[in-house]
Amino acid sequence: MSVPAELIALREQIDALDQQLFVLLAERFQVTAQVGELKKQFQLPAQDLARESAQLQKIQRLASETGLDPDWALRFQRLILDEVVIQHQQC
Numbered sequence: 001m002s003v004p005a006e007l008i009a010l011r012e013q014i015d016a017l018d019q020q021l022f023v024l025l026a027e028r029f030q031v032t033a034q035v036g037e038l039k040k041q042f043q044l045p046a047q048d049l050a051r052e053s054a055q056l057q058k059i060q061r062l063a064s065e066t067g068l069d070p071d072w073a074l075r076f077q078r079l080i081l082d083e084v085v086i087q088h089q090q091c
Ligand SMILES: C=C(O[C@@H]1C=C(C(=O)O)C=C[C@H]1O)C(=O)O
Pocket: 032, 035, 046, 047, 048, 049, 051, 052, 055, 080, 081, 084, 085, 088
């Protein structure tokens, strides 16, 4: 069965968006790595729960404004935050 041209076009769009997402994610991890170095230098804890709480509130608002499921957005952000904290613990 042949794949409709419209499906191919949509998948190309998805691939381009995935690429942008990963470039942005990589950029974010580069910035958090710099934060990790600073925390090490100033002997600050790997995790900042107050900052995370403020971020998660912002994420929920942002998700609602952009039509994303706020609960899913929270889980997604949690995944990223947890990874950053692990990286900071290993600094
Ligand atoms: C990057 C930081 O370290 C941790 C990771 C965060 C993040 O990825 O945004 C936020 C808070 C911290 O628990 C920070 O303290 O700013």
